[in-house]
Amino acid sequence: MMLSPSTGSENLEDDLWHDELATIPPRSRLFHLEPVGVGTPLVESLTSYFIRLADAHSVAPVNLIREVLPLFKDGKFQHVTYKAPTEVFNLSTWALNGTSSRAIELVNSLQTLTARQDLRALTLLPLAGILNTSRDCLFHKYRRWCPFCYEDWRVASKTIYEPLLWSIKHTDVCLKHKKQLQDRCPHCMKATQPLMGYSRPGCCAKCQNWLGIALESHSCDDEVDTSNTLLWSLYVAATLGEAIANASYEPSLFCRKIVVSAISTYIENLSEGNMSRFCRLVDLPDRALREALTDGTPPMLQKLLKICHKLNIGLVDFLTAKSVSTNNLLSFQPAPKKLEEQLKRSIGKRVDKEELQLILEAAVEENPPPLITEVVNRTHYIASTVRNYFPELYESIKNRSGQWVDKPRIERIIAEALEENPPPPLTTVAERTGFCVQTVRKYFSKECHRIIERVNQSRDERIQAALIAAADENPPPALAEVARRLGYSGSSSYIRRVAPDACKIIIEHYNAHRNHLARLRIEHHIAEVKEVIERLSLLGKPFTKYTVKVNLQNPHIIRKKYIQEMLRDVLQ
CATH class of the missing domain: 1.20.5 (Single alpha-helices involved in coiled-coils or other helix-helix interfaces)
Structure with missing residues (x-):
């Protein structure tokens, strides 16, 4: 059908032709991948985001690192073409989630490549103002995860990722499941860095097996030991999660001036401006807060969390000083009575010389003579105070307690210990005698040597029996796992020396x-x-x-x- 020049063609030209050029939004080199949980306690960590970004491009992190390193400003990695992240960052990939210069450069590089502006929230950079990074180690060296969260997310078809909270050193349990975080693969029993060359979401970077476990099939062996430990771990995880979430919305709250001002406010309201008394109430040494008040240096994160826990408030409420009121003062719990009794020995206490002299003179006349430490405990003063006021009586008690040794009684205790099976360690035998290990070894060196030999022999026999039993297990455990069962978590070199043949069979x-x-x-x-x-x-x-x-x-x-x-x- 032909369009007439007077109607159709003019309308078509008006509809399709425009003098202005269409605006095309800027394009990014990598996918504009959205991080998980920004502004929430379970915000994703930067290393987890890097792993998910590599997975979205169907490449391994070892390949994606080639796109990122040339953008680093120091120029050190301009010509690096193929290196694992652990090699590039000197086995410290956990620091990429913190406040280091490498973390800043990685954030800037990824923001340039993905055209995102919210990746700073995936690290502790928003909290840098309240952290003492020069003295505090903030992260675990190895990757940690909750296997039950992984499995829940997989079943619900949710994104598999690692929250920043899991990598922080002071958090040990999962907030949702209240279970201990894991750091070793249940398949290969190896620990890995947070970011490695072939890391994948929810999988082991070594054996590539899935790390999730259904909660119904889990035994209770890995639960936290005591309720006090569990409550402390849950408190730390909750208050740190709240701080991480608020740092995205109120970055001005997390600065050094706010920390120092909050500490000063609580000292003024709870201890009438007496810093030493406040430190005693929260069970901290004076030096923990002295630097913060004089130099403006924030206290270590663990000390800050301990103060908040003693005050029964969160970290955000502590910084805003909202909880300094009459109601909170009434609910504030001071240090335990045991600590208050120990504080009575402080040097600042007025010394009652007559009472102190009577206690020391009575101790000199006792038979058998008491130990000097026991006499000091009776006085409720520290040892230096007792020694400074009455040096002659102090030395007399000390010499008498060292000279008077009931050798027949100690010899009988040692003989009974040698007959026990398994034999007790030498420290336990010394406690039974009422003397220190050095004193017992001074008078009964041969018998102490026999006790040590029996303890070592019993330990070696226990190790050999455990290795023989482990060699018959099905599926066979790794030698490192057997060493951890026996209490040698750092290395298996000792059990290799004790039973080399059994270790060889286990390895095979x-x-x-x-x-x-x-x-x-x-x-x-x-x-x-x-x-x-x-x-x-x-x-x-x-x-x-x-x-x-x-x-x-x-x-x-x-x-x-x-x-x-x-x-x-x-x-x-």
């Missing part, structure tokens, strides 16, 4: 078990990929790496080397 069984699981996993992955290819062929759809990936139950296996080789052969 564990490696064989891991190799068997790896073969089964590879066979399962290959079978799953073959099933997807056959299904696409039956439907008449062309298959590529992308079409195969989106139809896999676990899309991440497409990056496996053996899967890549199989797809390459099929496509050719």
Whole structure:
């Protein structure tokens, strides 16, 4: 149909042609991925965001790091092409969630690449004003997680991520499940850094296995030991989560001046301006707050949390000083009575010389003579005060307690200890005698040596029996796990010396078990990929790496080397 020049063509030109150019919004180099939980207590950590960003691009963090490093201002990494994050940041990737210069540069680089402006909230940079970063270690060295949160999120099809709260050193439990946070993979028993070359959301960076566990199938072995520990851990997690959430909305609240002003306000209202008395009430040494009031340096985070806990308020309420009122003063609980009794020994207390002399003279006449520490406890003064006022009586009691040793009684106690099975350690035997270890060893060196030999022999026998039993377990445990059961969490070198043959058998069984699981996993992955290819062929759809990936139950296996080789052969 032809448009007439007088009507249709003019209208068409008016509708489609404009002199102004269309405005195109700026484009980002990487996906504009939204972080999880900004402005909430469970805000995502920066290392978790980096892992999710790499996963969104179907690459490993070791590949994504090549895009980020050239933007660092110091120019140190301009020519770095292929390095793991742990190598780049000297095995300190936990510091990327803090207030270090590397954290600032990583935030700026990721904001440039993703065109986002809220990534600063994924670190402790908003709280930098109240943190004593020069003296306080804020983060755990290894990655930590709640396996029950992972499993809940997976079942509900929610985003798998790691909250910033989990990485902070002073938080040990999950707020939701009230369970201890884990730091070792239940499959390979290894701990990993928060950001590694092949980290994946919710999976171990070493063995790539899923870290989630259903709460119903969990035993109660890993729960927090005591209720007091649980209450303290929950308080720390709750108050830190509240501070992290408020830092996104009220950044001006978290500065050094506010901290110093809040401390001064509470000292003035609760102890009439007496800093020493306030420190005694909150069970802290004077030096913990002296620097804050003189130099303006914030106290360490653990000290600040302890003050807030003693005052029964949160960190945000402490900074705003909203809780300084008559009601809160009435509900404020001072230090325990035991601590108050210890404080009676302070140097500032007026010394009653006559009473002190009577106690010391009576102790000199006692038979058997008491220990000098026991006499000092009777006086309710510190040892230096007693020694300064009555040095002769002090030395006399000290010498008598050292000279008078009931050797037959001590020898009988040692003989009874040698007959016990298992034998008690030497410190326990010394406590039974009423003397210190040095005194017992001075008079009974041979017997003490026999006790030490028996204790070492009993310990070695216990280790050998545990290793033999572990060698027969199915599935076989790792040697590091057996060492942790025996109390050697730092290293397994000692148990290797005690029972080298049993350790060798455990290592062989564990490696064989891991190799068997790896073969089964590879066979399962290959079978799953073959099933997807056959299904696409039956439907008449062309298959590529992308079409195969989106139809896999676990899309991440497409990056496996053996899967890549199989797809390459099929496509050719």
